Amino acid sequence: MLKYFHFARIAFGDHMSNRLRMFTRFLIYLVLLWVMVEMWRVIYHSGHAPHDIPFVDMAWYMGIAQMMFFLSPRLFVIIDDDVRSGNLGYFLNRPIPYLWMRFTEGGGALCGNVLIYYSAGTLLAYLYIGELPSNGWGALVLVMVLIFVASLIHLLFQVISGLSALWTNDAIFIYHSYQKMFLLLGGIYVPISLYPDFMGGTFLKFLPFAAMVGDPCSLFLSGHTDGFWSILALQIFWLIAVGAGAWAMFGRALRKVEINGG
């Protein structure tokens, strides 16, 4: 396990050293936060607001939902590059599985982002929104814990997207499709509880997309934090399931690499 720790540590240091990239990414997060909060402000002012959700809670929902997208580094780009450049072949004979090496590197960079977004991001969101969510800061902390686990699942999905380059020659198509499905089924723009009946909101809550964003952020809207452990259990289930899927896909990818001659 020590080698994984060192890979994560080096990735953390590397990620933190590129300050301009981090700053521009953070700036984009703030713009998206502003856009989403203002969109809901207009909806609330126009009289179409959901009756049981105060604007403050909706604003925090949007702020943290957008933040989740920015916590994970763009791991699929690195894997896509490894596949297309052929570097993947050089990593296979090293005494560490390529899949988990990249995943731990992503985890290291994720920790760097967590430091910044959980401190400066949350502080700026608080200053912009003006007050804490109705559940208080305790709910905010619990949601942050869940969002961290969600980011690990997101990393695994990125690994799968990156490996898909072996079949598609370009992983960005798969990643963008996954991202858009995430937007729709994860409740990024609208809480899943507000989805029309024909969208099957009850079913959507159990999918990995909702388990990553919609369910954790719904703690702001429910008025209590009783659902924390059930959401965490669902996330752990999906973490294991998606991890197993990534491992199985990596096995298939290895066979394809061998067939092609590495």
Added chain:
Amino acid sequence: MAGNLRFFLALLRMTFKSAAMQRQAILIRAGFSVITHLIYIPVWVVIFSIAPDIGGWTLHHAMVAYGISIACWGFVSLIAFGLRTIPEQIDHGELDAYLTYPSLFCSRRRSARRAIRVWGRCCSGLVC
């Protein structure tokens, strides 16, 4: 000018031919490209089912605006997507090789990559 235009059209034709050689990859890309762009339609439907009118904008307006913007983006990508990769090329030290070519650097780079995907964008825009 006319020479550069002829060169650009020839380059565009070659890019499509090159991309179309990988048939399985092209089909997968085309399918996912359409999904990627059409997925916003249910997103808009969900948002406007909650608020039928956002600042005077209705679902119809949003669909038209999205259709126009994505079709324009598709058209721009068709003729100039490669320009986005210039920083990456500079970063990788690949600029020098292009500067030795007799044609303009920008016209060579602007249609260089991912030419097939733009049709997905144009089609998605028309559907909207």
